[in-house]
Amino acid sequence: xxxxxxxxxxxxxxxxxxxxxxxxxxxxxxxxxxxxxxxxxxxxxxxxxxxxxxxxxxxxxxxxxxxxxxxxxxxxxxxxxxxxxxxxxxxxxxxxxxxxxxxxxxxxxxxxxxxxxxxxxxxxxxxxxxxxxxxxxxxxxxxxxxxxxxxxxxxxxxxxxxxxxxxxxxxxxxxxxxxxxxxxxxxxxxxxxxxxxxxxxxxxxxxxxxxxxxxxxxxxxxxxxxxxxxxxxxxxxxxxxxxxxxxxxxxxxxxxxxxxxxxxxxxxxxxxxxxxxxxxxxxxxxxxxxxxxxxxxxxxxxxxxxxxxxxxxxxxxxxxxxxxxxxxxxxxxxxxxxxxxxxxxxxxxxxxxxxxxxxxxxxxxxxxxxxxxxxxxxxxxxxxxxxxxxxxxxxxxxxxxxxxxxxxxxxxxxxxxxxxxxxxxxxxxxxxxxxxxxxxxxxxxxxxxxxxxxxxxxxxxxxxxxxxxxxxxxxxxxxxxxxxxxxxxxxxxxxxxxxxxxxxxxxxxxxxxxxxxxxxxxxxxxxxxxxxxxxxxxxxxxxxxxxxxxxxxxxxxxxxxxxxxxxxxxxxxxxxxxxxxxxxxxxxxxxxxxxxxxxxxxxxxxxxxxxxxxxxxxxxxxxxxxxxxxxxxxxxxxxxxxxxxxxxxxxxxxxxxxxx
Numbered sequence: 238x239x240x241x242x243x244x245x246x247x248x249x250x251x252x253x254x255x256x257x258x259x260x261x262x263x264x265x266x267x268x269x270x271x272x273x274x275x276x277x278x279x280x281x282x283x284x285x286x287x288x289x290x291x292x293x294x295x296x297x298x299x300x301x302x303x304x305x306x307x308x309x310x311x312x313x314x315x316x317x318x319x320x321x322x323x324x325x326x327x328x329x330x331x332x333x334x335x336x337x338x339x340x341x342x343x344x345x346x347x348x349x350x351x352x353x354x355x356x357x358x359x360x361x362x363x364x365x366x367x368x369x370x371x372x373x374x375x376x377x378x379x380x381x382x383x384x385x386x387x388x389x390x391x392x393x394x395x396x397x398x399x400x401x402x403x404x405x406x407x408x409x410x411x412x413x414x415x416x417x418x419x420x421x422x423x424x425x426x427x428x429x430x431x432x433x434x435x436x437x438x439x440x441x442x443x444x445x446x447x448x449x450x451x452x453x454x455x456x457x458x459x460x461x462x463x464x465x466x467x468x469x470x471x472x473x474x475x476x477x478x479x480x481x482x483x484x485x486x487x488x489x490x491x492x493x494x495x496x497x498x499x500x501x502x503x504x505x506x507x508x509x510x511x512x513x514x515x516x517x518x519x520x521x522x523x524x525x526x527x528x529x530x531x532x533x534x535x536x537x538x539x540x541x542x543x544x545x546x547x548x549x550x551x552x553x554x555x556x557x558x559x560x561x562x563x564x565x566x567x568x569x570x571x572x573x574x575x576x577x578x579x580x581x582x583x584x585x586x587x588x589x590x591x592x593x594x595x596x597x598x599x600x601x602x603x604x605x606x607x608x609x610x611x612x613x614x615x616x617x618x619x620x621x622x623x624x625x626x627x628x629x630x631x632x633x634x635x636x637x638x639x640x641x642x643x644x645x646x647x648x649x650x651x652x653x654x655x656x657x658x659x660x661x662x663x664x665x666x667x668x669x670x671x672x673x674x675x676x677x678x679x680x681x682x683x684x685x686x687x688x689x690x691x692x693x694x695x696x697x698x699x700x701x702x703x704x705x706x707x708x709x710x711x712x713x714x715x716x717x718x719x720x721x722x723x724x725x726x727x728x729x730x731x732x733x734x735x736x737x738x739x740x741x742x743x744x745x746x747x748x749x750x751x752x753x754x755x756x757x758x759x760x761x762x763x764x765x766x767x768x769x770x771x772x773x774x775x776x777x778x779x780x781x782x783x784x785x786x787x788x789x790x791x792x793x794x795x796x797x798x799x800x801x802x803x804x805x806x807x808x809x810x811x812x813x814x815x816x817x818x819x820x821x822x823x824x825x826x827x828x829x830x831x832x833x834x835x836x837x838x839x840x841x842x843x844x845x846x847x848x849x850x851x852x853x854x855x856x857x858x859x860x861x862x863x864x865x866x867x868x869x870x871x872x873x874x875x876x877x878x879x880x881x882x883x884x885x886x887x888x889x890x891x892x893x894x895x896x897x
Contacts, residue, residue: 274363275363275369278380278383281364285360285383285386285387288360291349291353292390294561297350298554298666299556299562300563302346304563304564304567305588306346306401306875307747307750308332309332309334310759311591311593311740311762311765313589313591313749313750314588315329315588315589316329316586316587317329318840319836322844322845323335325337325339328587333844333845333846333847334872335848336848336875338882338896338897339878339879343875343876346401347398347402347881350397350398351406353390353394354394354408355412357387357388357391358391358408358411360387362411364380381442382443382444382445384440385439385442385444385461386455386456388439389436389456390456392437392440392464392468393456396433396468399426399430400754402874402877403426403476403478403874404424404426404429405424405429406423407421407428407432408421409436421888423479426476430472434468434469437461437465437468438465441461441462444457444458445457446522447525448548449524452543453552454555454665455552456552457552459519459522459525462515462516462518463516463551463673464669465511465515466512466516467512467677469508469511469512470509470512470681470755473500473504473505473509473512474499474754474756475498475754475757476499476755477496477497477871477893478495478496478498479893480496485498485499485501486498486502490757490760490761490871492869492871492872494869494894495869497757505684509684509685513678513692514694517678517695518695519551520697520702521694521695521696525547525671525674526548526671527672527675528544528549531603531604531710532607534549535607539565539641539644539645540644541558541649541664549672551674553665554668555665558648558649558663559660559661560661562663562665562666564662564665565662568640568745569583569610569636569637569638569640569641569642570610570612570614570636570642571586571610571613572613572614572615573613576616577622577623579614579642579650579653579654580653580655581658581659588637588745589634590610590636590637590744590745591770592632592633592770592773592779592825593632594744595611596779597741601711601712602710602711603710604710604741606801607638608638608741609637610638611627611635611636611804612628612799613628613636614626614642617797622797623797625798625799627820628822629823630828631825632774637744637745639746640662640664645662667746672743673743673748675702676702676703676739678692678695678697678702679700679702679703679731680735682698683735687727688700688727688728688730689725700725703731703734703738704716704721707721710742720737721734757871759871760849763846763849767842767850771860771861774826774830775860779824779825779826779828780806780807780826781826781827782823782824784804784821785799785800785803785804785805785818785819785821786803786818786819786820795819803818830860833859839859842855847867848867849867849871851867852865869894874893876893877889
């Protein structure tokens, strides 16, 4: 099909599709006219499928936007510390907030996302102009669904652009053949988000619920409701601005030139009420629920199996085995080299978790050992058997256990055993889980009414929603325990509980950084985590040595698989000695604040997120850390790539202290 691409898509050239799930047929006969396409629901569907296909590119959601660009937070780190953290030409420096416009992937992602937007604009304009959209009957319903999908996907992409870059060019019409509307300047992020909410409130009327003629590998009514709420809450939150806005509240920690601001109280209230309305609609309808087992939720994802009972994942971006999807390869449990049991190894794990997070969980929280992986899978010294090997003293280098070869499908395993090079896992990135819905709902209800007031539409209070997420993590309900009891005490206590639950529930999934930003807690929580690491190391919270057992086989003999429930994270239990365990490993308590040769303490710790929070220097004795303010305070946003600016015909330039 003939079409015109905007300058944004042209600036670095078009990307080829990497494909996605088998049902997403993206082939559309190029000889068809626009009129023929929009006069056929079948060919219109193919055009919508193309949008999903573009989401599977590495420069969209196969790798960059599902893994790399969601780091760093207080619990999630890119695998680049020390000197690597200052390398401005790679993600290791970039995600430590040491960025320059010359990093090539910035321009590549920008071009990819605007290419998707251009195709979405073509779809929206074509469908709106189709005779079928007002013709009544099944064909109108079908075309309305495709319009809803295109509007929702465009909104999702623009929302991510705003989160990554701040104010960006906003173009919701197709490009003209003379390119007269292609060179577009920036639009204020709040204006963009207002329009996205408006578009989604239209789209939600056209989309069916998941499981009612559409799967969770398509955007659907539940996801559109949730995205409205997410955008409204983001607009209500703090953001770093190009210039100060009249009537907005400026944060106490704010750059004088590029202030961190949020809207006034009345505007925030209206936005939270909008979020409440749409989140309550999801909860009331009842299509989406928590899976009873946190482990089953992740087992299904690793198996590439959609949950058609609980529909916990409101929208999964569809990937294809051996075609797309870096989850389980670029992030996840490490397979160090080729193993006899699992085959070809994966990467070093671009995203890491911290020791602080491991100790944030209560001892019997079932999420801990599934989320934080303090081990790798490798071969034994004789290269005969696959073994699970504990990592030693890597407080900033723990793997994300949610993507795990031990849970992956037989189809993946068969492929991996014969692989001799990297191949894609096909695991879907999840853009929203029902846990998000519940914790967002808890937040808006608490903000508007306090911890215990019940919503008249869905029957839940802030406390009820929080408790659903927290209780799912335990073998028995935790109502009445200290965490939930304390959360009821006040609005402030409930908010603090939501912030903590957010870390424990979503670690590694790419949600936390963006919630911390809108709460204006990103800098505060990263600094707090650095200080907490030193405290936990010095006060004995971290063990110098942990002991553990291996799982026994049917004959009662130890295997090569670790019994993670046996690890002595909190010291040897009463009545136990080291002799009661099969093995041990050096742990996080081995840092030495008295010797400036200690790599973890004196090299890695100061470098973490240094471009955002300051390098940080250890005070005398190494027990505390002091932070030097960075040149631009709270600058978490990415620059626009130099190549993009040079191709914009002078329409756009960098802000936030970045040069062009």
